[in-house]
Amino acid sequence: xxxxxxxxxxxxxxxxxxxxxxxxxxxxxxxxxxxxxxxxxxxxxxxxxxxxxxxxxxxxxxxxxxxxxxxxxxxxxxxxxxxxxxxxxxxxxxxxxxxxxxxxxxxxxxxxxxxxxxxxxxxxxxxxxxxxxxxxxxxxxxxxxxxxxxxxxxxxxxxxxxxxxxxxxxxxxxxxxxxxxxxxxxxxxxxxxxxxxxxxxxxxxxxxxxxxxxxxxxxxxxxxxxxxxxxxxxxxxxxxxxxxxxxxxxxxxxxxxxxxxxxxxxxxxxxxxxxxxxxxxxxxxxxxxxxxxxxxxxxxxxxxxxxxxxxxxxxxxxxxxxxxxxxxxxxxxxxxxxxxxxxxxxxxxxxxxxxxxxxxxxxxxxxxxxxxxxxxxxxxxxxxxxxxxxxxxxxxxxxxxxxxxxxxxxxxxxxxxxxxxxxxxxxxxxxxxxxxxxxxxxxxxxxxxxxxxxxxxxxxxxxxxxxxxxxxxxxxxxxxxxxxxxxxxxxxxxxxxxxxxxxxxxxxxxxxxxxxxxxxxxxxxxxxxxxxxxxxxxxxxxxxxxxxxxxxxxxxxxxxxxxxxxxxxxxxxxxxxxxxxxxxxxxxxx
Numbered sequence: 001x002x003x004x005x006x007x008x009x010x011x012x013x014x015x016x017x018x019x020x021x022x023x024x025x026x027x028x029x030x031x032x033x034x035x036x037x038x039x040x041x042x043x044x045x046x047x048x049x050x051x052x053x054x055x056x057x058x059x060x061x062x063x064x065x066x067x068x069x070x071x072x073x074x075x076x077x078x079x080x081x082x083x084x085x086x087x088x089x090x091x092x093x094x095x096x097x098x099x100x101x102x103x104x105x106x107x108x109x110x111x112x113x114x115x116x117x118x119x120x121x122x123x124x125x126x127x128x129x130x131x132x133x134x135x136x137x138x139x140x141x142x143x144x145x146x147x148x149x150x151x152x153x154x155x156x157x158x159x160x161x162x163x164x165x166x167x168x169x170x171x172x173x174x175x176x177x178x179x180x181x182x183x184x185x186x187x188x189x190x191x192x193x194x195x196x197x198x199x200x201x202x203x204x205x206x207x208x209x210x211x212x213x214x215x216x217x218x219x220x221x222x223x224x225x226x227x228x229x230x231x232x233x234x235x236x237x238x239x240x241x242x243x244x245x246x247x248x249x250x251x252x253x254x255x256x257x258x259x260x261x262x263x264x265x266x267x268x269x270x271x272x273x274x275x276x277x278x279x280x281x282x283x284x285x286x287x288x289x290x291x292x293x294x295x296x297x298x299x300x301x302x303x304x305x306x307x308x309x310x311x312x313x314x315x316x317x318x319x320x321x322x323x324x325x326x327x328x329x330x331x332x333x334x335x336x337x338x339x340x341x342x343x344x345x346x347x348x349x350x351x352x353x354x355x356x357x358x359x360x361x362x363x364x365x366x367x368x369x370x371x372x373x374x375x376x377x378x379x380x381x382x383x384x385x386x387x388x389x390x391x392x393x394x395x396x397x398x399x400x401x402x403x404x405x406x407x408x409x410x411x412x413x414x415x416x417x418x419x420x421x422x423x424x425x426x427x428x429x430x431x432x433x434x435x436x437x438x439x440x441x442x443x444x445x446x447x448x449x450x451x452x453x454x455x456x457x458x459x460x461x462x463x464x465x466x467x468x469x470x471x472x473x474x475x476x477x478x479x480x481x482x483x484x485x486x487x488x489x490x491x492x493x494x495x496x497x498x499x500x501x502x503x504x505x506x507x508x509x510x511x512x513x514x515x516x517x518x519x520x521x522x523x524x525x526x527x528x529x530x531x532x533x534x535x536x537x538x539x540x541x542x543x544x545x546x547x548x549x550x551x552x553x554x555x556x557x558x559x560x561x562x563x564x565x566x567x568x569x570x571x572x573x574x575x576x577x578x579x580x581x582x583x584x585x586x587x588x589x590x
Contacts, residue, residue: 037181041188041223044171045230048164048192052231053238055141055160056197062149063317066094072151074321076313091151091313092306098150099298102143103354107295110139115351116154116359117144117162118211119451121190125212126459130169130182137166143356147298151305153315153346157197158358164193164231165212184220187213188227195228196235203414204228210407211448252423256385258430264374264392265399265431269438271340271370272403275363276447279348280454286352294354301353308346314339315346318361323368327393333376340369359447363401371396394419398428399435406446408436471554472547474589475568475579481506484513484536491535492521500564500582505539512576514539517563542566547578551589554581 060070067090068081080090106113112120113136124132144159168189172182187208195204205228209216213224252258290297309315314322326336347362374396375389386392394415402411411432416424439446445453452459481504482491495501501518513536520538525531529538543557548571557566558581567577 037223038226040171040175040185041226042230044164044168044185044188045192045195045227046234047167047171048160048189048227049196049231049234051137051141051163051167052160052193052196052235055145055156055163056239058141058145059148059156059317062098062145064149066098066150067091067316071321072316073314073319076316076322088313089310091309091316092303095151095302095305095309096299097302098146098152099300099302099353099355102146102150102356103298104295105139105146106143106354106356107293110136112136113140113143113162113356114354115451116357116448117158118358118360119448121162121165121186121212122448122459123452123457124165124169125183125186127457129179130172130184130186132162132166132169132186134166134170134173137163137170140166140356144358147350147355147357148317150302151309151316152350152355152357153305153309153317153319153343153362154350154355154357154359155318155361155364156358157194157360159356160193160197161190161207161212161358164189164191183213184223187220187224191224191228192231195232198414198417199232199235199239199241200414200417201225201228201232203410203417204231206413207407207410210409211405251387251391252427253387254385256382257387258427260378260382260386261392261395261427261431262434264371264395265434266438267374268367268370268396268399268431269403269435270442271366272363272400272405272435272447273439273442275344275359275366275400275404276443276445276450278344279351279359279447280450282345282348283352286349286354298354301349305346305349305353305355308342308349312338312342312346315342319343319365320361323365323397326368326372327390327397329372329388329390331372333373336369336373336376340366340373343369359404360401363404363447364397367396367398367400368393369396370400394424395428395431399431402432403435403439404447406436406439406449408432469551469589470547471545471549471551471568471581472579474551474554474585475547475581476585478504478567478577478580482516482535483508484534484539486535487532488521488524488529488535488538489531491516492518492525492531495521502563502565504567504577504580505535512567514541515563515566516540544569545581546573547571551586555583555586558583558586 063072064070069075069078077088079087083090110133117140124130140159140162144156148154148156165186168185169182172185177185190212191204191208194207195201205224208224209220213220286301292300322339325331326339331339343362343365347359350357372389372393375386375392378386378392379389398411398415402408412428415428449459479498482494484505484507495503495516495518502515505513505516507513516535516539520540524538542561542563543566545554545557545566546569565580565582568579568581570578
């Protein structure tokens with residue numbers, strides 16, 4: 001079965017899947033019928049396919065502008081025909097110029113577009129009810145295309161997942177979908193993005209279910225499949241029906257090879273974890289060194305990336321031509337190992353300086369280098385047992401990705417779709433399962449979840465209602481404030497009539513100064529303050545709570561402040577309170 005034929009059996013089961021789709025209403029603007037959900041899935045899939053086409057066009061366009069070549073990794077070390085006087089030194093300037101453009105774009109318009117994208121989508125699905133700002137799609141597309149076109153050694157799959165997910169979320173917001181459907185629409189967008197980019201609809205489906213949604217229900221599967229098939233069909237109209245890589249035929253020549261593939265799985269698990277560690281180690285190093293404004297960081301850091309590209313130009317951009325040449329036997333053993341280490345460092349440096357791009361393709365690249373190098377050694381040591389080195393390169397691609405991302409099902413499916421060879425399944429499954437097991441033994445987080453854990457977010461811990469609800473749901477209007485110029489006697493009288501014995505304090509012109517509690521007034525009078533002293537002298541600044549914070553954050557602030565109520569500030573960062581939250585209103589919302 002070839003990769004181009006895989007959508008046929010998928011299409012055959014769509015009718016049965018659609019019949020079992022849950023009839024949960026989308027909201028006031030959409031009918032609660034399976035047909036309505038199918039239409040939304042089709043719409044999201046079509047949009048994701050269109051964005052994938054646009055995104056790849058942007059990458060090619062910016063690559064041509066910066067290098068004069070459609071894919072500089074295919075001609076590493078060549079001069080830019082637009083700047084012949086610079087020779088191959090232009091690669092030092094390309095990341096700097098690109099960083100000057102996408103750095104401010106990301107910093108001022110959508111900071112969640114920085115980095116590799118998938119963790120942000122996972123967080124949105126698990127903690128924010130699937131809500132992603134619509135502007136993320138546009139900013140991510142431009143920033144990632146500029147980063148990759150300007151030499152960033154990252155992949156295009158992570159960005160298209162975030163772009164497609166933002167599209168799905170936007171459709172859900174417009175349709176006023178409930179939270180459960182919002183998550184499903186985000187998964188539909190992610191699946192569509194992967195399906196169109198890789199020409200691999202099944203890989204898109206399982207990537208969305210395994211990593212984004214973590215849900216394998218029939219309803220979820222059906223809608224995600226429809227979105228992926230639609231997106232893949234649109235992608236094939238633009239890119240053709242061929243896989244994005246031309247890989248050699250795969251065969252198992254000796255039963256003893258299965259043991260060799262298992263050993264490769266062990267190595268791949270170790271390398272996958274090593275890639276994760278190196279990524280965040282270099283990112284921490286960049287954080288510790290940089291002291292300037294964040295919007296300028298990609299441009300200044302781009303100089304270091306440019307110097308690396310000058311030494312190893314094969315690291316420019318995504319690097320699929322280099323990957324294909326390695327699997328085809330085009331490099332010596334020592335150079336494969338150099339490319340493996342170089343990709344780890346180049347990708348980590350690109351992310352560390354504030355670049356925008358994915359780690360999916362780099363993990364495949366690293367796996368191809370590891371597998372091909374391992375295949376060369378196996379041929380030297382066991383010539384009567386080991387097959388072609390390229391075959392080990394194929395298995396290494398899936399195994400290292402599985403070791404880094406902890407997504408064994410997606411790894412198996414995507415390599416199967418890329419090759420279309422059924423004979424790959426047994427050694428592929430053996431290596432991927434071993435790699436995933438080794439990865440779990442070496443650390444508890446994947447390359448995606450570690451980014452969130454470093455922010456204090458553990459997706460494995462069940463979410464409580466207090467972590468899901470926002471302060472805005474429990475906010476009430478501000479009570480009449482105290483004037484900072486009022487006497488302590490007047491303040492005591494006003495506080496005696498206030499609920500919870502606390503009131504906001506403002507200047508005569510209405511500007512917020514803080515809060516004042518009945519306990520603070522009583523303590524002040526007991527300590528010898530005059531009743532005519534101004535309230536301003538004992539006004540306190542409470543913990544700053546915003547309307548988009550969680551109720552858990554608000555309850556913690558109430559406890560730390562020791563008050564029964566505190567002001568709530570707008571999400572835009574304004575210094576004037578927008579409302580008031582109390583223990584009873586918070587508990588009532590819960």
